[in-house]
Amino acid sequence: MQATMSDEMLELIAQRFRLLSDPMRLRILHQLQAGEKSVTELVEATGASQPNVSKHLSTLRTHGLVRRRQEGNMAYFSIGAPFIFDVCNTVCDSMKDELEQKTSLLGQIG
Template sequence: MCRSVQDDSDLAYVALAKHFAMLAEPTRLRILYLLRDQELNVGALAQQCHCSQANISRHLHALTQHGMLRREARGNTVYYQAMDSSVYVLCTLACDKLSQQSQQQAALFGAVRPGAD
């Protein structure tokens, strides 16, 4: 499963699970997408995510510690920028899969719907 790891150790799977755990929070995904092509500060992210600055700061800290964001202080303001482009590839694959499943379910339910011709 972990092709980049030479051995099939539990540590590799723990690291992979931690990586996915970072992405298992909707606010973190929104933050990552907002920072995909621009730098933003805590206040701007809080406003766009409709969350408190404290909540955004907590998520920013976790994402920064995990290496997904870069933090840069400019004067009294700290700006954040995405660092890990593989996140977007992974999310695109997941979104494509969800869309495909949704279309398959819609086709299935349309075919078995009572009164459908």
């Protein structure tokens, strides 16, 4: 991060992290990582209701994280901001490292 950031920029960054703080949105993004999917496919893959998936897709789309493509009466969604997976991978890697350290410490105790 830059040394000095405006309050507005910090708020935009916080807003982006709030978008990623919902497990269902992360499930949807994870499903879309493999490629474009319809709402029906996302409902089946996540086990969530159609209205719930649609609500989250709308939020993700509003903020540019997913794209929507219409084909006839079907809507297909894809990733609109691939950098999101860099963020997720960074968090996952740090969690794995932390877990390994804790496991190692517990092994030393027992």
